[in-house]
Amino acid sequence: MGFGSVLKNGFTRRRFMKGALLGTGAVATGSAWEIAQAMATGKKASDVRGYGVDPGFVNIGANENPLGASPRALAAIAENLHKINRYDFGVDLPVRLNQMHGVPGVEDFKLDFGDMRSFMRFREMNRVMVTPGSGPILQALAVMAAGNGGECIEAIPGYGQVSRAFQSFQMAGKDVKVVRVPTTGDFVHDLEAMKAAITPKTTLITITNPNNPTGTVVPYEELAAFVDAVPPHATLLIDEAYIHFVRDPSYQDAVSLALERENVVVARTFSKIFGLAGMRIGYAVASQRMMDMLMLTQGFFGGGLSTLGMHAALAAMDDHEFVARTKQVVNDGKDYLSGEFDRLGLAYTPSDGNFMIVDVKRNSGRMAMELRKRGVMVRSGSGYRTREINLLGNHLRVTVGKPDELEVFVNELEDILGGPNQG
Ligand SMILES: Cc1ncc(COP(=O)(O)O)c(C=O)c1O
Structure with missing residues (x-):
């Protein structure tokens, strides 16, 4: 019997009990009564x-x-606790993520700590920036896109972090504009309306896919067509925080778009499917140019991730x-x-x-x-x-x-x- 039918039967029984208890005017008799009451009141x-x-x-x-x-992440945290007095200069996590996303050249990469050129070689190939949660990616892109004035476009209802960041710039007197585009009647991104909202001043467009809070998705074909309409002066952020929960067959991830296009960034997080929200692990996949810009805000590939966060992420990725x-x-x-x-x-x-x-x-x-x-x-x-x-x-x-x-x-x-x- 599946989860759904177990609960349904439970509810049926509860509704029946509620009626039965009310009907008979049952009397309290210790724990048996408590059980009966729990069944009656839920x-x-x-x-x-x-x-x-x-x-x-x-x-x-x-x-x-x-x-x-993730139990594997918990074990990795425990195993590496004794190392937190040290900096971790490794690039294991970004290397692994590059490999997972099929970034060319990284397939067999092994960092040689003794050779600075090894770091440089990785930097040239690298298309992943890890950060403490994916929130900092959204924030960094907003800061880069609003710093000199500009307009952002985001669906409403939508996650809203980028729009809020732009609003902060607005409140600070910057010449920025927030364009919130209502979703369709089914709470799906209205890509036509979002396209129509693009102006020469647009600097950042956000598509959260699946969308939060609505849970709706943009089919890949429509997303790819939308990417074609994004002008080079604007960045498109595709936030895939909930990608692992998608069941819609028309959905496809947008990493290939981020690898092909200069101005497309995909954001991912370990907070949801891996259960690591409190560890703060996320990352962006983006072009070389975008990597260089993100590097300005995050410092280095490792971003602000802790040693424990890196080990937890690596272990969680294997926790199938x-x-x-x-x-x-x-x-x-x-x-x-x-x-x-x-x-x-x-x-x-x-x-x-x-x-x-x-x-x-x-x-x-x-x-x-x-x-x-x-x-x-x-x-x-x-x-x-x-x-x-x-x-x-x-x-x-x-x-x-x-x-x-x-x-x-x-x-x-x-x-x-x-x-x-x-x-
Ligand atoms: C759509 C979306 N993007 C980004 C985030 C940020 O997540 P985190 O910073 O934990 O990776 C969340 C968190 O709920 C979210 O819902």
Whole structure:
């Protein structure tokens, strides 16, 4: 029996028990009563324990990995703890990432520490910049693109980090403009409208694929055609933070575009599928020219990554079992949530991320606050708005947690939706 049907049966039993207990006016009889009560009222946040979460909370608000960190990464961190008094000048992680992405020339590269030319040779071939999380890539590109004035284009709802960075420049009196392009009715990037928004002043365009918070994807063919329309004076950032969760067959990663084009950058992170958000590991794939510019902001290939971060990343890349397990839990969780949203009559958007948006038919800020009081942390859609555009005012973004965490969420959501004095 699959995860979905186990939970569905659980819910059916719970609804039956609720009715039965209310109907018979059952009397409290110690732990048997508590079990019966839990079956009747459903799991609470205090009944479950998330990895890396304080007791009493269900944290499904930040698109993290609910299964914890990659066990291989944890072992690598433990094995290398004794080395943290030393600088790590190695390039193992960028070399490995170059190799994984098929960067020409790096196939058999081995750094010779005794020979400076070895570093120089790697620098010439290298197309990967590792950073503490992928956030610094987004920030660095925004700073480079806004520093002398310019315009950025980003979808709304979208992740928004680049737009916020541009706004900071605006507030500091710089001549910059933020163009937020509403997604289509299905919350997909409106590439035609984004194309139409490009001007001679455009310096940075962001496509988050899959998009956060909507979980929608841009098919590869459309993305490749869009790249052709990006003028050389603008950089296109393709943020692939959630790539590992994609199920849509029309999707393809954009690394080849970043390797072919001077002005295309792909950002990736170890925060999601590998469960290493707190370790802060991300990277960019980009052209030689872009590498040189990123080098200005990050210092060297190793960026600001710690020794432990590098070892954790290398080990996580080999943790195929953990990656497969995470995908399974996320896929099953999305299927389960879809079923429950259907049952509750709530519209949702199919997602290729490890999260989903759902229309709860009432103010999402208040709903998120009510859930928070019950120990359940989700993201309110109203955070993804500008003064003029608010497409998710009634939506929550829910990260796929462990089955029991999702059960608590659905239980509390249902209770709030059905409860008195709401709406
Ligand atoms: C779309 C997207 N890009 C980038 C990031 C930044 O992630 P990190 O800095 O942990 O790599 C996130 C984090 O949630 C994200 O959702």
